[in-house]
Amino acid sequence: MKIKAKLKNGVVNVKALAKHGMTTYNMMEKKTGNRDDANFITHISATVNGETVWDASTSQFLSKNPIFKFAFKGIGAKGDKVEMTWVDRKGNTKSGKGKIK
Numbered sequence: 001m002k003i004k005a006k007l008k009n010g011v012v013n014v015k016a017l018a019k020h021g022m023t024t025y026n027m028m029e030k031k032t033g034n035r036d037d038a039n040f041i042t043h044i045s046a047t048v049n050g051e052t053v054w055d056a057s058t059s060q061f062l063s064k065n066p067i068f069k070f071a072f073k074g075i076g077a078k079g080d081k082v083e084m085t086w087v088d089r090k091g092n093t094k095s096g097k098g099k100i101k
Helices: 025-032
Strands: 002-008 011-017 041-048 051-057 067-073 081-088 093-099
Touching (some): 002 093, 011 081, 041 067
Antiparallel strands (some): 002 011, 041 051, 041 081
């Protein structure tokens, strides 16, 4: 996971790339005949200093290797780290950190 975070005028803007194949139900049905083999990110969240700043439930309708953009204010300063974690349909998790610049 690649994360870039910039602080400007009290607002932290975050851009994150989550590497994931994002296979949909239709893709797996065509490929294997079994829709249950689909695997995509179902939940993603971001924290700064242990406090949640962004949280989202997602579906199969995201592209492969999706990019997430969001902003927050009131938490974090230059040098703090934004930590993001995603969970996919099969229970796999991946995390990444990016320093606020």
